[in-house]
Amino acid sequence: MSDILRVTGLVKHFGGLAAVDGVSFAVEANQIFAIIGPNGAGKTTTLDLVSGLLTPTAGRIEVLGSDVSAATPAQRCHAGLGRAFQVVQPFPEMTLRENVLVGALFGTPGRTRADAERRADAALELSGLAALADVDAEDLTLMQEKRLEIARALATEPSVLLLDEVMAGLRPAEARDAVALVKRVRDSGVTIVFIEHVMPVVRDLADRVLVMDHGKVVVEGSYAEVTQDARVIEAYLGKEEVA
Amino acid sequence: MSASTRTRRTRPAQFPWDLVGLVLLAVAVAFAPDLLKALFGRASVSYLSIATNALSLSILALSWDVLARTGQLSLAHAAFYGAGAYTTALLARHADVPLWIGIPLGGLAAVVFALLLGAATLRLRGIYFAIATLSAAEVLKAVVHHLPTGIAGGNAGMNVPTLFRPEFIAGQMERWEVAFLRNEAYFYVYATLLCMTVLASILVQRSRLKHAFTAIRTNEEVAGVMGVRPARLKLLAFVLSSVFVGMLGGVEAHRVGSVLPEQSFSVSTTVLALVTPIFGGLYTTLGPIVGALGLSSVQEGLRRVFSDGYLIGYGVVLVLSILFMPRGVVGLVGGLLRRRGKREAGR
Amino acid sequence: MIKTARFLTSLALAGLLGLASAQGVSIGILSPLTGGSAGTGQAQRAGFELALAEINAAGGVLGEPLRIIIEDTQANPAVGLAAFEKLMTEDDVEFIAGGFSSGVTLALVESFRTFQPIVMWIGGAVSGIGIDGFDGIEELIGEEDWFFHIHPWDYHNVGAATAFAAQTGSETVALLHEDSAFGGPGSAGAQALLEEAGMTVTLREAFTSTLLGGTGDFRAAISKAAATNADMLYWIGYDSDVVPLSGQIRELNFRPQHIFGAPPGWPTEFAAAPEAQCVTGLIGFMPNLTNPEAIAFTRDYRAMHGVDPDNYMAALAYANLWAYADAINAAGSTDQDAVIAELEAGTFRSPIGDWSFEPSVIAKHQGFGEDLWLVFQYQNGVREIVWPIEKATAPLVSCR
Amino acid sequence: MDTTLLVQALVSGVLAAGLYALVSVGLALAIGVIGIVNFAHGEFFMVGAFLAYQLFVTFGIDPVWSLFIVAPALFALGAIIYTSTIRFVLKAPELNQMLLTFGIGIILQNLALLIWGGDPRTIAGITYRGIGYQIGGVSIGLVPLASFVVSLVLVLGLYWMLARTPLGRAMRAVAQNRTGAALVGLEVNRVYLVAFALSALLAGIGGVMIAVIQSPTPVVGFAFTLKAFAIVVVAGLGNIRGILFAALFVAVAESLVATLVPNGDTLRNAVFFAIIFAVLIRRSWRTA
């Protein structure tokens, strides 16, 4: 059992507010690991801390056994962390292929241009965007942007892919495609950590589920375990539902 | 979904327009002096000087643009220029360093300053970055001004020997031909420097750096998450952006025969470095050059027609250009071509 | 308003002039017409234009109307270089006049030497003599046969100022100077000469001129000068420094016996300002000079331009063009040797009086030297000439 | 060092801060409220100076009174420039806005050159330029004191206006959140127009002061613009109180260095920009 990502005692204060307050978890290789919780629970902040966009107030982050707590986002990317954002952030002045190429070229050091282009195309293919490769990213629909978000992260060849609500807003059919996509990605050997609101998706995908509320871990376990947990129901549905 | 997305025509095999353009530019400048001489005779002397000034502006503008591609809007280009000019002048004065070494060393001095400045300003964005670089440039100007007179001449500045003295090349020819030879020599030096700058710009645009620079400019955080190292690449852009301007400062110090704090570190150098690429078209190799040639022509044309107030016309051109071609000359022309392309494709 | 009118006329004439035949003699002029030094350039142009009108009214040069072609140098060396070459190769002039700014002049040295037209230059006062490791204009091209310099050299300026200072009876002098190629070397020379003349320089302090990025707060420098309690305050700066310096000297209650300034020119309306009272200044020409040439020049200048010729550059430009006209007419051709001979031999008219070229320390042909300079004093809203004594219109008064 | 000299340096520095703050505060309105980096701000300043001069020469109006003519005139000029140009580039990239305002600056500067020529002008017949009150060997100049007081009143007035009046709140609202401003019934464009015109007005008043203190020339605004930009940025966009402190700090530092160091006046710009640079860099590395 190898923990591919291990987070210990993660804390982040914004001013006086503890957005993330002592979060610890470990993700095993080839798992699909879900982080759920109400809005404002600190899920996205946790991903920002893991991917290096924020500097933690305290805590330790290890990827494949090496400590990356002090590393820059780029170094963490090279260490094997990929990240897709909740608020889709394509580079609008570039085509889709170029967007993905950024990840392919820089995500893994020392790659040749030809190799990177091949991987970029593969990532586009996997994400179902191959036909749109030469479209400018500013011309995309939300759906396509979300796929692009995944493709770009995949092109960096991550060991762990951090997905932040990439399925939000998808129609049921699309969500099914997306679930299949995530499974395909996992089957290609990538460990996945994702934040999700749509519970059926979590149910279909997650091997483990971490529930957060108010910056703290409420419970961690299988989907079945956590959905039975009274604290989770309270966090989600409010007290009256429990009562 | 895909039905609603307009798929642009698939990309044809990349024709290396940029490299062909560089070769054409090189060929054009190689023959330009002789062509001017054949066409205009004596007048070619002053046309060459005007052209050299336009080349100078092109180098300045293109260098600025290279840095701007990473989203860093520098107001320190006068300092790069001045650092190069003074270094070259100091080496010539105190160490008799041959100019062919002194000028690259001027470029190196600019790079050293740029790296220090770049490292200090890594965290600054937008106008904060701009004002910090402006401040650094003003401080460097003051430092140079206050170096002991015996070293850098203080407020009186220093003489700088000219690169091409007519004594060396004057034979039994007419005076204007001697002047032509000198101007031609300078023109070639500037043209070489421009070709080097263009080559650097093209190499950036053709390599993975283009994507990295654009990514950093658009969203530095996302770029970082995708493995781009913003700090390192921003410093690289600083190097590329300063080296040719520093050399330009060195060459120009020789051409005009002196360095003076006010002259070598003039804020107007910085302003021109910024204005020209915006006018021509940002983040391209062609834009800044088109901008430099365009603005030089506009100014020269206006001053030949109106002895008074010609700069009013220049200002009007700038204002109109922003209102009617917000993406610069190159953006406007590019847009027109694309629209025509689409119309034809639609038929 | 007059300038606007002239702008419109120039629009209309621009086309016509282009068509006019280029017969007759043309003189090329380099002046800074835009940017911070535009005031000087415009004064020069006004002087040239008056001389041109008079010369052509008097029959022109070699029987044809004289033509002048003015190019804007923007006080920028690279622009000045191209402008000079345009005059030489496109306009085919054989004579160059005008000039300002050491930077531009230094940039032109090589090109002057290449083309070797006759250059009669009214700017570039930095001789370079006395500055180690720096070659000024006089050192670089002063010995050339074709170079004629009409403006006094820096040591002439300082010499005149020192001579004046010596006869005021001041024993101590505080020296304030702007910190560029104009005031820096000038103040060094001044200190040497003042000490040579037996005076004590209590302070030599630099300031940043409003022309070169200063914000016009000179109180620190003035306070320091005041603390030395010198008999005389001697300052070297630019025209735009006159008002703030003079006002702040009063405001800080600094009352030396003499306040003496040496800017290139004095702002026109300053005479009427109360704080101008008792200020003395070095100047090359004054509208209230009483010699007939000055009276005529001032009258005609006012008629043509609607203002007084307050900037002495106008008078020098006037002298500059007349010297060309007289010498070429005397030579009977534009042959360079003949014209040089006439310039060397001739005596020329100017608002200051008749003058001719003499050698200076290095230069072969120096038009005006110390003798150009007058010292005036603002007395009750009028500029009285107080030095040299033989030209004085009023006695010098003390500020105390 | 003589303590009188030191006190004089402090007094001069404090008084100089007023004008710095006034020029900066106008620019801050343009940058902070509208988000326009106005390279032509110094030219508004210059136009104000020349108008005061012309009113004096033509009509004999003392600058003290011409303030009341120049201020509305510059307000109108600002409104015209906003309506005819600025409003079209509100959403354009910052660089485009810079080029536009730079072009406007060139036009104004060279129009002034055409109309008034390059020679420095003087408002001569005023009696108060050289007046200084001597208190224990330290001099307090009437003009700097008056300009300090007027600047302070204007800056504090602006501060009060922004803090307490509906118009001021409207400006802060559009600056802080355009969407929120629209939702409370503000026509954002109209607020911008007023803010820009007000910015020109403040520059114009600074210009009148400079016409008294110095000589109006076409390039008189330049030195002040650079410094104003730096002060605004260091203070933080939209922070009026910060501008007062920043102006005071740099002006006193300049004055002290100019007084205490030999040839110190020539170090003013170096001191000023070194402080600006240090503050910006330090702040960027501290707030990681």
Next chain:
Amino acid sequence: MTSVQARATGALEVRGLEAGYGKIQVLWGIDLDVAEGEFVAIIGANGAGKTTLLRTLSGLIAPRGGSVSAFGRPLRGLSAARVVRSGVGHVPEGRQLFPLMSVRENLDAGADYLPAARARAGRNRAFVYELFPRLLERERQLAGTLSGGERQMVAIGRALMSDPRLLLVDEPSLGLAPALSASVFAALEQINADGVSVVLVEQNVHQSLKLADHAVVLETGEVVLRGTGSELLSHPRVREAYLSL
């Protein structure tokens, strides 16, 4: 399920509304009626167009087609600044407060630029403080320093200061602890009880359906379900997709 009938005296009448951003169309022909005094909930997944709908209604986005009228007056083509004058208040996504202004200033800004509302500012402010006593305690505090729940209260309060007859509310419970979001919902209920029509967009489907007289479900820019709150609460499709049950 389209049992909601258009009523004669509608607070809001939306017909065939189309809108979007740039090249993307988000809303594809929305019909919606809100009666005076009615509480209507809009539910749907992220990206379904709920926020876009509210932004279009309040004039922040210009519609591309269809018609909107409030209290019988057509709103189409009006800027947000004008829409708010017709009595439509908007508590937007992200709150859109003025972070460097105090709570009091934020509230007053809601009334300052509307002559009618200014006249009743005192009364409305008292109502807001009664509704959210917490805001009175924090009257002088800068909005940017408030907690998420307090910000939400200010956003609602500011909209109330414009004296609206119809309030559009976007995700008020976003980021709020359950207790706080409960008090926000209670406040909305009270506002509604006070006679103000409410259109609520909310991810807490449970809460909003319980409050709502009527509700619509939006999917990819279209209304796919309509009904009363309780009808939808027990609708299998809603239970599956949005209640995760």
